[in-house]
Amino acid sequence: MSSHTRRLERVIEAALTGGVALSGLLLVAGLVLGSTDPLWWGVLLLILTPVVRVVVVTVGLVLDHDWLFASVSLFVLGVLLSSVYVAGRL
Amino acid sequence: MRYDAAVIALPTLILVLTGAATGLIGALLGLGGGVFLVPLLALTFGVPIRTAIAASLISVIATASASSTINLERGLVNMRLGMALEVATTIGGLAGGLIAVTLTQRQLFLAFGATLALMGVVMAVRSGRRNVIDDASVEPGRLGGRLMESGQTYVYRVRRLPLAMAASLVAGAISGLLGVGGGIIKVPVLNAFCGIPIRVAAATSAFMIGVTGAASAFIYFGRGDVALHLTAAVAIGALPGSLLGARLSHRVEARSLKLIMAVVLLVVGLRMALESF
Numbered sequence: 001m002s003s004h005t006r007r008l009e010r011v012i013e014a015a016l017t018g019g020v021a022l023s024g025l026l027l028v029a030g031l032v033l034g035s036t037d038p039l040w041w042g043v044l045l046l047i048l049t050p051v052v053r054v055v056v057v058t059v060g061l062v063l064d065h066d067w068l069f070a071s072v073s074l075f076v077l078g079v080l081l082s083s084v085y086v087a088g089r090l
Numbered sequence: 091m092r093y094d095a096a097v098i099a100l101p102t103l104i105l106v107l108t109g110a111a112t113g114l115i116g117a118l119l120g121l122g123g124g125v126f127l128v129p130l131l132a133l134t135f136g137v138p139i140r141t142a143i144a145a146s147l148i149s150v151i152a153t154a155s156a157s158s159t160i161n162l163e164r165g166l167v168n169m170r171l172g173m174a175l176e177v178a179t180t181i182g183g184l185a186g187g188l189i190a191v192t193l194t195q196r197q198l199f200l201a202f203g204a205t206l207a208l209m210g211v212v213m214a215v216r217s218g219r220r221n222v223i224d225d226a227s228v229e230p231g232r233l234g235g236r237l238m239e240s241g242q243t244y245v246y247r248v249r250r251l252p253l254a255m256a257a258s259l260v261a262g263a264i265s266g267l268l269g270v271g272g273g274i275i276k277v278p279v280l281n282a283f284c285g286i287p288i289r290v291a292a293a294t295s296a297f298m299i300g301v302t303g304a305a306s307a308f309i310y311f312g313r314g315d316v317a318l319h320l321t322a323a324v325a326i327g328a329l330p331g332s333l334l335g336a337r338l339s340h341r342v343e344a345r346s347l348k349l350i351m352a353v354v355l356l357v358v359g360l361r362m363a364l365e366s367f
Contacts, residue, residue, distance in 0.1 A: 020156050034102045046151055048304075049300065076301065087308040090309065090313050
C-alpha cells in the first residue's frame, strides 16, 4: 500500500472519529438534559459524517492526482448531495 | 418539513442497551446492527416500523463509522474497491429510501427474509473456501489488495466486478428500504463470488455502509420519520457496542465467522419471512 493511501486513511480515520465523537457528545447532552436541540444537531452531524468522509477522500485523491478514483468519489458525493436536495423537497 | 417523529415512551436505558447489544453483534459479524435492531424495535417494543427503520439507519451510520476507524487502522479496508462499489450502494440507497413508501411491509418482509435465508445457505456451503493466494509476489491488480494475517501476507484479486456492483446496488436499495446496512448482501457476495477475503469484505462493507446509510437517512430525516430520543439512545448504545464487536471480530477464526453469519442469516431471514403471513 502506498504511503499516500496510508496518509489518506489516517485523515479519514480522524474525520470519522471527530464526527462520531462530536455527534455522540451532542446526543448524550440531549438525552441527559432532555433537550431536543442537541439531539437534532447530533443526529444531523452523524448523517453528515460519512458525507465529510467522502469529501476528504475526494480532496485526497485529487491531491494525489488519482483522477479516476477522484471522479468516482465525486460521483458518490453527487449522489449524496442529490439525496439532500430531494429530502429538502419532500 | 418535520424532523421528529412522534415521541415513543420507552426507557432511555433499555434503548441504550438495545443499541449496544445489536451494535456489538452487528460489528462482530460485519453486518451492521440494523439486521437485529429493526425486528427488536418493531416486534418487541412496538415501535412503528418506519420509525424503527429510521432509528436503525442512523444507528448503523454511527456503528459503521466507528468500526471503520479500527478497520482502517488494521489495513483491512480496501478503499478503492469500496469507493467503486459506493457508486452503486448510494444510488441504491437513494432509490430505496424513495420507493420505501410504495411497497407494503408484507412484501418487503417476505422478499428480504427469502434473500437473507438464501445468502445464509450460500455462506454455509462455501465457508471452507479460501480466496487468497499464498504467493505474495502475485500482482493483486488495481482493485485487489494484500492482507496481513498471522504474520503472513496474502494476495487477493477482485473477480466479477459487475456482480459486486449489482450486489451493492441491491444492498443499497435494501438498506434504504429496511434500515439495515446492506452488509448482509455485500459480504457474502464479495466473499463467495468475487474473491475478497471475509475480513476485507466485512471491513470494506462497513466502510461503505456509512455512506450508503447517509444516502437514504436524509430522506427519512426530511420526511420526519426520525424519533430523536429513540434514535439518539439507540445510537449512543450502538457506538461502544460496535467498537467492542470490531475488536472481538479480530479474534474470531475466519471459518467460524462465516458459519456464525450463515446461521444468523437463516434465522433472521426465516423470522422476517414469517412476519409477512
